[in-house]
Amino acid sequence: MNDVILKILSPSIRCLIKDIDIDFSSLIEIRLRINEPLIFVFNDGEYFLCEKRNFTVNRKLAYRVNAEDIKYVIDMISDYSLYAYEDEIRQGYITIYGGHRVGLMGQAVMDNNNIKSVKHISFINIRIAHQIKGCAVKVLPYLIRDGRVLHTLIISPPGCGKTTLLRDMVRCLSDGTGYVKGMNVGVVDERSEIAACYKGVPQNDVGIRTDILDACPKAYGMLMMLRSMNPKVIAVDEIGSREDIDVISYVINCGCGIIATVHGYSIDDIRTKPVLRKLVDEKAFERYIVLGNKRGIGNIENIFDERGNDLLLQSYLAAN
Numbered sequence: 001m002n003d004v005i006l007k008i009l010s011p012s013i014r015c016l017i018k019d020i021d022i023d024f025s026s027l028i029e030i031r032l033r034i035n036e037p038l039i040f041v042f043n044d045g046e047y048f049l050c051e052k053r054n055f056t057v058n059r060k061l062a063y064r065v066n067a068e069d070i071k072y073v074i075d076m077i078s079d080y081s082l083y084a085y086e087d088e089i090r091q092g093y094i095t096i097y098g099g100h101r102v103g104l105m106g107q108a109v110m111d112n113n114n115i116k117s118v119k120h121i122s123f124i125n126i127r128i129a130h131q132i133k134g135c136a137v138k139v140l141p142y143l144i145r146d147g148r149v150l151h152t153l154i155i156s157p158p159g160c161g162k163t164t165l166l167r168d169m170v171r172c173l174s175d176g177t178g179y180v181k182g183m184n185v186g187v188v189d190e191r192s193e194i195a196a197c198y199k200g201v202p203q204n205d206v207g208i209r210t211d212i213l214d215a216c217p218k219a220y221g222m223l224m225m226l227r228s229m230n231p232k233v234i235a236v237d238e239i240g241s242r243e244d245i246d247v248i249s250y251v252i253n254c255g256c257g258i259i260a261t262v263h264g265y266s267i268d269d270i271r272t273k274p275v276l277r278k279l280v281d282e283k284a285f286e287r288y289i290v291l292g293n294k295r296g297i298g299n300i301e302n303i304f305d306e307r308g309n310d311l312l313l314q315s316y317l318a319a320n
Contacts, residue, residue, distance in 0.1 A: 004098040005030070005126065010072035013038065016053050016063060027128050028159075034070055034122040037062030073124055077102050087215070089118050091191075099129035099196025099203030129196055131204045135161075136168035140179045142303050142311055143287055147180060149173060149233050149257040151284060155264045156291035160299075162261040163193050163237055165291065167204055169259060170194065170235050174207020185210045186231035188221035194237055219243035222251055233257035242275050252284055266290060267304060283307070 002024045006014055009030075022040075029041040037059050038049045047055035048062030056062065077094045078085045088094045093103045103125035109117040143150050152169075156162035176182030189195050189212055195202040197214040206212070211229045213221045218236045225234055234251055236244070239260045251258050264270045267288055271277050279285060283306040290302040303311045 004096065004100065005128065008073050008076040008096065008102075008126070010069040012066075013049070013063070013069060016049055016051070019053055020055065024128070025130070029128065030126040032065045032069060032073065032124040032126075034065055034067065036065060038065050038069075070122060070124060073102070073126075074104070074121055086117055090115055091215070092118070093191075095192040095196055095198060095203075097198050097203065099131075099193075099198065101127045101129070101191075101193060101196070103127065129193075129203065130164065131167065132164055133168060133171065133205070136165055136172050137177070139165070139289060139300060139303065140169070140172060140177060143169075144179045149180070149183075149259070150286035151252055151257060152259045152287040152289065153270075153279075153285040154259070154261040154289045154291065155266065155270060156261065157265055157293070158263060160291045160293050162291055165289070166235060166237060166259060166261050167194050167206060170210055171205055171207040173233055174209040182207070182209050183232040184230060186222075186225035186229050186234045187212045188216060188218050188225055188234065188236045189214045190216060190218050190221065191237060194235065217243075219247045222247045226251060226254060226256060231256060233259060235259045237261050238263065240273075240275065245275050245279060248279065249284060258285075265292075267308065287311075 026043040027040065028043065031039040031041065040047050040049060040055065047057060048059055050056040050061045051063050074082065077096050082089065085094050089104060093101050095101050104118055104121050105123040106118045106121035108115050109119055143152055154162045154166060170185050170187060173180060173183055174185045185207060187194050187206060187210055189197065192215055195206045195212045195214065196204050197212060202212060213225055218239065219241065222234055222236065225231055234256055239248065239262050248258055248260065262270065262276065267280065271280050286306045288304040289300060292299050292301040305311060
């Protein structure tokens with residue numbers, strides 16, 4: 001991973017970090033903003049890269065990103081041809097080898113109220129891809145009933161590991177575990193974060209029975225997947241639009257399992273969103289996994305059934 005990330009950074013930046021022992025396993029993001037301090041974001045907080053070739057929390061000592069640094073990253077991630085990546089740039093990011101996603105912001109080029117492209121790119125966010133195999137094992141027993149995967153919604157604030165958990169759930173269901181036989185799983189990866197395909201090849205291990213529709217809008221992609229690949233389960237990340245909700249209802253009615261994620265803090269929080277409230281009130285989802293960061297990123301705070309029963313609490317009481 002470190003070689004891939006280092007390769008896209010400018011020679012000036014690489015020179016400053018070459019003697020720093022960077023813990024890439026805890027590195028979350030690298031933020032480049034024109035004429036502003038270069039920021040490395042780790043699990044324990046953010047640090048500025050210092051001209052003295054170390055990290056600091058003193059912004060006055062920080063290395064400041066220049067136009068050459070920005071241009072170098074853009075050239076590296078686009079193979080010197082931004083035009084070839086126009087579709088990705090329109091979405092605001094390019095996925096590179098290893099599944100790392102590079103967010104790009106600048107001046108939007110509009111065409112009939114639609115974003116055609118982005119020019120004068122001056123703000124870059126290199127998001128480091130991490131796959132944590134096995135993180136879903138402890139939740140699987142709550143999601144399986146008579147060999148069937150229960151319709152599940154993962155609720156999580158930003159940055160608390162919902163995509164990481166979803167990815168490992170897909171892998172486990174696809175390969176099979178002690179709780180369930182391997183099954184066909186369809187992943188509609190609109191933001192290229194679950195499988196992190198690079199030129200059509202998944203950079204993350206999502207299992208041997210997983211089919212991926214990359215960079216496709218979720219609502220349209222779920223219908224394509226359902227009609228074409230006969231999945232037992234469809235997995236999607238960050239639902240929210242009315243079209244997403246309508247298609248999820250259709251998928252469920254067709255007898256296919258659904259595992260989805262959504263930004264939120266609790267089931268009550270989800271109920272405040274008119275589009276999602278319908279699915280909650282109709283008990284479309286049979287399991288809710290609530291993530292938080294009170295005890296570290298990716299902490300599973302609660303697992304509820306469709307009636308709101310706290311399954312983790314019931315398991316604890318049964319064990320004690």
